[in-house]
Amino acid sequence: xxxxxxxxxxxxxxxxxxxxxxxxxxxxxxxxxxxxxxxxxxxxxxxxxxxxxxxxxxxxxxxxxxxxxxxxxxxxxxxxxxxxxxxxxxxxxxxxxxxxxxxxxxxxxxxxxxxxxxxxxxxxxxxxxxxxxxxxxxxxxxxxxxxxxxxxxxxxxxxxx
Amino acid sequence: xxxxxxxxxxxxxxxxxxxxxxxxxxxxxxxxxxxxxxxxxxxxxxxxxxxxxxxxxxxxxxxxxxxxxxxxxxxxxxxxxxxxxxxxxxxxxxxxxxxxxxxxxxxxxxxxxxxxxxxxxxxxxxxxxxxxxxxxxxxxxxxxxxxxxxxxxxxxxxxxxxxxxxxxxxxxxxxxxxxxxxxxxxxxxxxxxxxxxxxxxxxxxxxxxxxxxxxxxxxxxxxxxxxxxxxxxxxxxxxxxxxxxxxxxxxxxxxxxxxxxxxxxxxxxxxxxxxxxxxxxxxxxxxxxxxxxx
Ligand code: FES
Ligand code: FES
Numbered sequence: 001x002x003x004x005x006x007x008x009x010x011x012x013x014x015x016x017x018x019x020x021x022x023x024x025x026x027x028x029x030x031x032x033x034x035x036x037x038x039x040x041x042x043x044x045x046x047x048x049x050x051x052x053x054x055x056x057x058x059x060x061x062x063x064x065x066x067x068x069x070x071x072x073x074x075x076x077x078x079x080x081x082x083x084x085x086x087x088x089x090x091x092x093x094x095x096x097x098x099x100x101x102x103x104x105x106x107x108x109x110x111x112x113x114x115x116x117x118x119x120x121x122x123x124x125x126x127x128x129x130x131x132x133x134x135x136x137x138x139x140x141x142x143x144x145x146x147x148x149x150x151x152x153x154x155x156x157x158x159x160x161x
Numbered sequence: 162x163x164x165x166x167x168x169x170x171x172x173x174x175x176x177x178x179x180x181x182x183x184x185x186x187x188x189x190x191x192x193x194x195x196x197x198x199x200x201x202x203x204x205x206x207x208x209x210x211x212x213x214x215x216x217x218x219x220x221x222x223x224x225x226x227x228x229x230x231x232x233x234x235x236x237x238x239x240x241x242x243x244x245x246x247x248x249x250x251x252x253x254x255x256x257x258x259x260x261x262x263x264x265x266x267x268x269x270x271x272x273x274x275x276x277x278x279x280x281x282x283x284x285x286x287x288x289x290x291x292x293x294x295x296x297x298x299x300x301x302x303x304x305x306x307x308x309x310x311x312x313x314x315x316x317x318x319x320x321x322x323x324x325x326x327x328x329x330x331x332x333x334x335x336x337x338x339x340x341x342x343x344x345x346x347x348x349x350x351x352x353x354x355x356x357x358x359x360x361x362x363x364x365x366x367x368x369x370x371x372x373x374x375x376x377x378x379x380x381x382x383x384x385x386x387x388x389x390x391x392x393x394x395x396x397x398x399x400x401x402x403x404x405x406x407x408x409x410x411x412x413x414x415x416x417x418x419x420x421x422x423x424x425x426x427x428x429x430x431x432x433x434x435x436x437x438x439x440x441x442x443x444x445x446x447x448x449x450x451x452x453x454x455x
Contacts, residue, residue: 003168022169022211025202044162045199052265058239060268064198066191068169069215113265134350135263 007071011036012080022068027051029067030077038078038108042137049136052109053077059116078108081115090156091115091149100149102140109136114150122158126151164201171213175299175328178214183301183324185210190326192235192274195266220273220328223247229334234273234327238285242267250334253291253341253359257284260343263351273327276312279319281417282354282379286313288343289330290384291359291376296321297329304328313383339363340446342438345378346430348421354379355422356430358411360438364446368398375439377431380416387411390435399443408436 008017009029016034030039030053042048044063051062054076081089091114094100101107110133117124117132124132129150130143138146172178182188188210191197200206214220220235223244230250232241241247241258248255261267261275261284275285276296289296294309298321307320314320321327335341345357356379363372373394375387390410397403411431416424 002166005169021166023164023166023201025164025198028163044202046195046266049263049265055268058268059265061195061265063202064194064266064269066164066169066194066198066213068171069194069213116264131350132264135265 005068005071007068009034009067009070009073009075011075012077020067022066024067025063026053026065026067026070026075027062029070030062030075033067036077036079040105040108042105047137048106049109049113049133050106052112052136054112054116057116059113076112078111081111089115090160091118091153094149094153094156095146098149098152099145100141101145106136106138106140110138110146114153118150118154118157122154124151124154162202162204164198165204165207167208167211169211169213171216173216173218175217175220175326178212178217179299179301179324179326181210181212182326185212188212190214190277192277193237193270194274195262195270196274196278196280214326225250226331229331232272232330232332234271234276234329236272238262238267238270238272238275239264241272251288251292251332253343253361254285254288254332256341257288257343257357257359260284260345260347260351260354260357266351272330276327276330277319277321279313279317279383280353281316281381281383282345282357283384284343284345284354284357284378287357287359287376287378287384289332290386291361291374292332292335293374294333295331296327297331298325299328300325306331310386316382335361336363338446340442340444342441342445344434344438344441346434356380356427356434358431358434358438360435360442362394362399362439362442362446364399364443368447370394370397370399370443375435377411377414377435380411380414380427380431382417385414387414387431387435389413394439399439399447401440404436404439404443408432408439411435 003022006019040050042050046064053062189208191213220233222233224231340362345354347354359376361374373391378384412428416427418424
C-alpha cells in the first residue's frame with residue numbers, strides 16, 4: 001500500500017537509481033539509500049542546517065525535501081568537496097587548522113554553506129561570514145573557530161586562484 | 162521524525178494541480194516545503210495526498226507590467242533576493258527578503274507558499290500588505306483575485322478555499338524615488354520576527370508627505386495596516402517629533418500574546434520599529450542623511 005517510485009539522482013557525479021517510498025526525505029535517501037553518511041541530520045525540521053547540501057549548485061536543507069523531488073537533479077554533499085582521497089579542499093584544511101570543528105556534527109552543513117558563500121563572496125568580512133552561517137547551529141565551538149576557518153579559507157582560495 | 166504515509170502527485174500544469182485539489186479531500190499542496198515539510202516530519206499534518214507543484218514550470222516568472230510587478234506563485238525567495246527588477250521597483254521587498262530565513266531556505270521557499278502559510282510575522286505577506294498586492298487564486302473551472310486587505314481571514318488562515326491555489330501575486334509599484342523601510346526584531350538573524358514594521362512614503366518636493374503606508378507584522382493574527390497612523394501623516398512634513406508621535410499609535414493595536422512575547426512588548430516593539438522605519442523611509446525619500454532617532 002505504500003506509495004513508491006523509482007528515482008535517479010546524481011550525487012557527487014555518481015548516479016544513484018533507487019526505488020523509494022515517496023514520503024522518504026532527501027536526507028534519509030542520501031544517508032540510508034546511497035550510504036553517504038557525511039550529510040548529518042540534526043533536527044529534521046529545517047532549523048539546524050546540519051543536513052545542508054548543494055542542489056544544482058545552491059545550498060538547500062535536505063531534510064526539507066522529499067527524495068522524489070530530487071529525481072533528475074544534481075546534488076553535492078560533503079563527500080564531494082575534497083578533490084581526491086588524499087587531499088582536503090582548502091576550506092576543509094582551514095577548518096582543521098583553525099579548530100573549526102570539535103564533534104563534527106555541524107561540519108558538513110558548515111562546509112557546504114561556506115563553499116557556496118565563498119564562491120559568491122571571495123573576500124568576506126567577519127560579519128558577513130557570521131551572517132552566512134546564521135542558519136547553521138554548532139553546539140561545540142562557540143563559532144569562533146568556524147569563523148576563523150572561513151576567513152582563512154577565503155585567503156587560501158584567493159591565493160590559490 | 163518521518164513524514165506519515167501519503168500518496169504523492171507531481172502535476173505538470175496548474176490545471177492538473179487544481180483538478181487533483183478538487184478531487185482529493187485531504188490533500189496538501191507542496192510548494193517550497195520550508196513550512197510544510199517540517200509539519201510533515203513532525204506529523205502535525207496528516208494528508209492523504211501531497212500535491213507537489215514544483216514540477217509546474219510556468220509559475221516562476223517575475224514580470225514588469227508597468228504599474229506593477231507580477232510574480233508567479235512558485236517564484237523562489239532566492240529569485241526575489243537576486244532580482245534586479247525587484248530591487249529597482251519594490252525596494253521594500255528587497256530589504257525584507259534578506260530577513261526571510263537563510264540562504265539555504267530561500268533556495269526552496271516560494272512567494273506563493275509564504276502567502277498561503279500566512280504566518281503573522283512572515284515578511285512577504287507583510288510587504289504584500291504594505292504594497293496593496295492582489296493575489297490570484299485558481300480552482301477547477303475558475304479564477305479570482307483577492308485584494309490583500311481581504312486576504313487574511315484569521316491566524317495563519319488565508320481567505321481562499323481548500324480547493325484553490327495561489328497562482329500569481331500582483332504587487333503595485335510606488336512612484337520612483339519613494340521612501341521605504343523594512344525593520345524587524347528577531348531573536349536570531351533569519352528567525353521569524355517577533356515584530357516587524359514596513360513603511361512606504363511618498364514625499365512631494367519641499368518635504369510634505371503625500372501618501373503613507375504602514376504595516377506591522379507579528380503583532381496581530383496577520384500583518385496589519387496601521388491606518389490611524391497613516392492618516393496622521395498625510396499632508397505633514399516629516400520630523401523626528403512627528404514620527405515619534407505617529408508611531409505611538411501602534412500601542413493601540415490589539416496584540417497577540419505567546420510564550421515568546423507578551424502583548425505589551427509586541428505593541429512596544431511595533432511603536433519603536435515603526436518610528437525607526439518612518440525615519441529611514443523619509444530620509445530615503447528626501448535623499449537626506451538618516452534622521453537621528455533612537
Ligand atoms: S536536519 Fe535539516 S536543518 Fe536540521
Ligand atoms: S563541532 Fe560539534 S556541533 Fe559543531
